[in-house]
Amino acid sequence: MASSKRKLVLISTPIGHIGSGAGGGVELTLCSLVKGLVELGHELILVAPKESKLPKGCSGIHLEYVEGLDQPSWQHLEQSSSVVIPPDAVLPKLLDKALEIGKTADAILNFSYDWLPIWLTPHVECELFHLISMGDVSIVMKNLIEDLANSFPSRFAFHTYRQASDYSLVQDPVIVGNGFDLAKYQPQFLTGGPLGWAGRIAPEKGLEDAVEVAAQLGDRLLVWGVKEDCSYASSIEASVPSGTIEWRGFLPTDQLQKELGTCRALLNTPKWNEAYGNVVVEALACGVPVIAYDRGGPGELITSGKTGWLVPPNDIDLMVEATKRVNEIDRQECRNWAKTFASQEGFAERVIEWINAGLEIKTSNPTPLS
Ligand code: UDP
16 A cells, blocks of 8 residues: 555644744645655645645645634643634634545645644544644643544654653654755855854744853854744843844745855754754754754754754753854764755655555554554
8 A cells, every 4th residue: 555646635734824934844844745745646635724825846736725814823822721713713614625625535634733623533534644743832732632642543643752752642653753855955064154043933932042142152143033922032132232133034945044054053942842843954954053952853853963962951051162062063964964864755755654554554443442
């Protein structure tokens, strides 16, 4: 079965349209996977919020647009929050459309980190799979994922072991990593450039620590990303000498990689258990070493001393010291790591292998594991 061509319906994130940046790393992950699966010859239908735009090279896919209000992102709600579905929400409409088209597809692959699509897993005839994009940020989501991933383990995949460790799982989790269109990232192998930081500008991403490192070194920090929380961004700026932060805005990948490639290092300072850390691998793909907290996905992706430095979480002084040693890192090794472990092709192959294995379990053993 492994070589058969599948018809798959993909459900996009309900947090903003693709291209807006509101969906964070899920947007790029989805685009890479679409391209990788199309290149493998699979038939894809993507159900996504209106105005979603796929990058060039995704021409082999059919897009179904759905209109409605964005979901609030779970990481910005209280841990104990109840499930929220706004009036006229896009999420149920994405599901309506996906379940209708899914009747004639082999499987539905859900990218939405939300309660409703996951809860539906045993209640619909379509074969639902979930690529979980976050660690534990909410009690109701953690409980649901644990319950269903323990009953239907083949239907869930995670990006890293560190992410999956947030959930109490009976079986070893399926880990698919992530993938990038590496032809888009052109290493420049410069060593004397500024420091960089990229990501959504929101408290869980910890920009303030990277800014503090740059300030202690008397350096500039180039910052790319959507300002999700403007008052948070302003308070960080006010805490360091003016000129420390250089806001570069939210750029499309082509431009981001060009600017990122001029940096001597990317600083990555998450305050939460980052599921993967797309920007970490994007920097490596540009031949830029990453200095990160040894926490979540980045702690699993970076080989300290080889592709960057890992320091204990929240230890700004050690990050300053590690940043001084960045030129000990061979920038070609960074690029090599991305090619070996994070290619678009490899990611698509791992995902299709997971889905194929899950579909086989369904036919041979339709009873949920207890
Ligand atoms: N990003 C971008 N342009 C920018 C800054 C960031 O396209 O100017 C994208 C980046 O490519 C990455 C995403 O924003 O895919 C951030 O994802 P990450 O996994 O690092 O964090 P998340 O937002 O998912 O928590």
